Amino acid sequence: MELIDLTLIWIAIIGLGVFMYVLMDGFDLGVGILFPFAPDEPSRDIMMNTVAPVWDGNETWLVLGGAGLLAAFPLVYAVFLPALYIGVFLLLAGLIFRGVAFEFRFKANRSRYLWNWSFFGGSLVASFAQGAVVGAYIQGFETDGFTYVGGPLDWLTPFTVMTGLALVAGYTLLGATWLVLKTEGPLQSWAYAVARCMLGAVMLFFVIISVWTPLAEGRVMERWLGNMDWLWIFPLVTLAAAAWLWRAIENRREGVPFVATLVLFITFYVGLLISMWPLAVPPDHTFWDAASAPGSQLFLLIGVLFITPVILGYTAWTYWVFRGKVTVESSGYH
Numbered sequence: 002m003e004l005i006d007l008t009l010i011w012i013a014i015i016g017l018g019v020f021m022y023v024l025m026d027g028f029d030l031g032v033g034i035l036f037p038f039a040p041d042e043p044s045r046d047i048m049m050n051t052v053a054p055v056w057d058g059n060e061t062w063l064v065l066g067g068a069g070l071l072a073a074f075p076l077v078y079a080v081f082l083p084a085l086y087i088g089v090f091l092l093l094a095g096l097i098f099r100g101v102a103f104e105f106r107f108k109a110n111r112s113r114y115l116w117n118w119s120f121f122g123g124s125l126v127a128s129f130a131q132g133a134v135v136g137a138y139i140q141g142f143e144t145d146g147f148t149y150v151g152g153p154l155d156w157l158t159p160f161t162v163m164t165g166l167a168l169v170a171g172y173t174l175l176g177a178t179w180l181v182l183k184t185e186g187p188l189q190s191w192a193y194a195v196a197r198c199m200l201g202a203v204m205l206f207f208v209i210i211s212v213w214t215p216l217a218e219g220r221v222m223e224r225w226l227g228n229m230d231w232l233w234i235f236p237l238v239t240l241a242a243a244a245w246l247w248r249a250i251e252n253r254r255e256g257v258p259f260v261a262t263l264v265l266f267i268t269f270y271v272g273l274l275i276s277m278w279p280l281a282v283p284p285d286h287t288f289w290d291a292a293s294a295p296g297s298q299l300f301l302l303i304g305v306l307f308i309t310p311v312i313l314g315y316t317a318w319t320y321w322v323f324r325g326k327v328t329v330e331s332s333g334y335h
Contacts, residue, residue, distance in 0.1 A: 007298040008289055011073035014305055018066030020270055023131075024175075024263055025316075026059040028052070031176020033099055033124025034169065035195065036117055044188045045117060047327050049106070051183040054323040056103065060096065061312055065305075072301045076147045076291040080282045083149040084142050085134050088156050092130035099123025125169065132168025136161030139214060139221070139276070141283040147291070160217060167206035171266065174199035178246075178258040183327050189255075196258060197250050203265070204243055211236070214276070220284060221276045235275070239268040 029052040039045045071078055082089070102119035109116050133156060140160055143151035177199055180192035215222035246261035281288040292298065 007295055007302065008073070008292045010302065011069060011292075011298060012288055014302075014309065015066050015069045015073065016274070017309075018062045018069060020267075022059065022062035022066060023270065024266055025062060026056070027172045027266070028175040028179040028259075029056040029059060030099075030124045030128050031172040031174065032179065033120050033176075034128060034173050035176050035180075036121045036124070038195075040187060040191055042113075044191075047184055047188055048180060049103070049120075051180065051327045053103075055319055057100070058316060058319055061316075065309070065312065069305060072305075073293055073298055074281055074288060074291040075293050076286075077281050079147045080142050080144055080149045080286075083153075084151060085137060085156050087153060088130050088134045088137065092127050092134065095123045095125070095127030095130060097123075099127065124172075128169045128172045129165040132165035133157065133161040135168070135273070136164030138283065139164070139273070140218060144282065144285065147282070147286065160213060163206070163210060163213065167203070167210060170199055170202040170206055171269070174203050175259075175262050175266070178262045181250075182256055182259045185326055185328065193250055193253060197247075200243065200246055200250070207239065207269070218284075224276055235268060235272050239265065239272070242268055 032048050032052050036045060036048065039048060099120050100123075102116045102123060106113055106116035106120060136158075137156035140158065142149060143155065174196060177192045177196035181189055181196060184192065215225055242261055242264045246258055246265060249257035249261055277283060279287045279289070281291040
């Protein structure tokens with residue numbers, strides 16, 4: 002099999018892993034961000050029980066995407082790790098900290114409020130760090146060949162702060178629509194109100210980043226302006242998804258808001274791929290430049306193609322088993 006074929010397959014696998022992580026772990030990070038603002042403590046119990054059966058399994062996709070990137074494109078790590086070390090550390094620290102808070106909160110009594118804030122802090126830091134890392138990828142890296150020669154804080158700029166805040170808003174919207182799907186009564190009404198507000202915030206960030214990115218990055222402007230005969234479809238689909246979501250919230254639909262938010266995230270994800278393709282390490286190196294040897298790719302691909310359907314299968318089964326509403330009367334996963 003030719004290198005180009007293997008590289009495309011690996012790009013698809015890694016893209017699937019990252020995409021599934023963003024969608025599936027995004028809503029439970031959003032629930033964590035909303036945690037301190039919940040109406041009361043019983044509502045927090047319900048919120049946590051909505052994600053308890055699935056939150057740790059969702060992060061499997063992050064491992065798949067990260068491990069696949071290391072296996073298929075090892076030279077990417079030569080730039081990403083030194084360039085994004087602090088951002089990635091904050092991401093992992095946030096995920097670890099919120100995981101600890103998640104487990105300890107169920108057993109705590111007098112110290113429960115501390116674990117509430119810990120769950121919120123870990124979720125907020127992890128979400129912001131993810132968005133900032135994506136922003137750093139968009140703005141590119143200062144390299145000499147495949148050696149990073151920039152500073153340790155080059156990833157933290159006004160643009161990456163904006164993308165970090167945008168992802169926090171997006172995950173909060175995803176968390177709110179998840180609560181609309183999984184809860185009822187006063188908590189669900191509160192989630193509707195939050196979703197309405199966060200949709201406005203997300204679309205504001207969408208407009209700002211859509212204008213800022215091509216103005217700041219000439220290659221992105223060239224890509225979009227050079228293909229406007231068909232790329233205009235994606236902003237139009239984004240606006241249509243936002244309108245669909247708004248109408249679903251106003252009509253107090255239960256399942257549609259979450260699905261519409263997923264569609265909104267898909268349009269953002271596709272827009273990012275179009276803007277950056279085929280760059281693995283912008284602004285100069287493509288995925289083919291960074292790919293490992295064909296023999297290595299093929300050897301590792303066999304295992305990945307076996308394990309990916311297994312992950313998809315048990316993920317689908319988990320969501321099926323724990324479907325339905327979560328209430329105060331339900332015992333919860335714990």
